[in-house]
Amino acid sequence: MNLPARWVRRAVLSAGCLLLAAIVLAPLAAAAGLRGSALLYAIFSPHCHQIADRCFHVSGYPLAVCGRCLGVYLGFFLGALLYPLTQWSRRKATPSLTTLAVFSLPMAVDVAGNLFQFWASPLGLRLAAGGIWGIVLPWYFIPGAAEAVVYKSKNLHLPWKKT
Numbered sequence: 001m002n003l004p005a006r007w008v009r010r011a012v013l014s015a016g017c018l019l020l021a022a023i024v025l026a027p028l029a030a031a032a033g034l035r036g037s038a039l040l041y042a043i044f045s046p047h048c049h050q051i052a053d054r055c056f057h058v059s060g061y062p063l064a065v066c067g068r069c070l071g072v073y074l075g076f077f078l079g080a081l082l083y084p085l086t087q088w089s090r091r092k093a094t095p096s097l098t099t100l101a102v103f104s105l106p107m108a109v110d111v112a113g114n115l116f117q118f119w120a121s122p123l124g125l126r127l128a129a130g131g132i133w134g135i136v137l138p139w140y141f142i143p144g145a146a147e148a149v150v151y152k153s154k155n156l157h158l159p160w161k162k163t
Helices: 003-031 036-044 067-085 087-091 097-115 123-136 138-154
Strands: none
Touching (some): 003 067, 003 138, 123 138
16 A cells, blocks of 8 residues: 555544544443534535434434445544555555445435335344445545545645756
8 A cells, every 4th residue: 555545544534543542432421411413413414314214322312324334434544544554555456346336235224215215124134234335435436536635746836846
């Protein structure tokens, strides 16, 4: 794994820790009666519906995201942890679009089934579907972000840089 990819991976893991901590901290703060809990819920509200029946609960309060979104966050974090152990990272290549489609299929089926009211998925299934999709995303994000960092650093026009 090249240096930019290592730095991007470290940033992803650091951000993942903060996000996962915030997701769990929101209900703990609400249970403790802290006003900051509303801010934690608000941070995630543009990205998740936060319907209480579709969320895991801690201390009697829902997590800051639903079960499926939690699965995506956890899967992405786990994928970033596993990233250097795979052939894709060693070959500096992204998986095929077929691989992405296969990993997306469980979530697509789950979302469609719920949307068209064929079934109402239990929380565990929502978590698993989100996690399966989330786990493959770092293999697209890390190389892409690393390439963007390299491109941007080569094309910066800094005042002290001679052109």
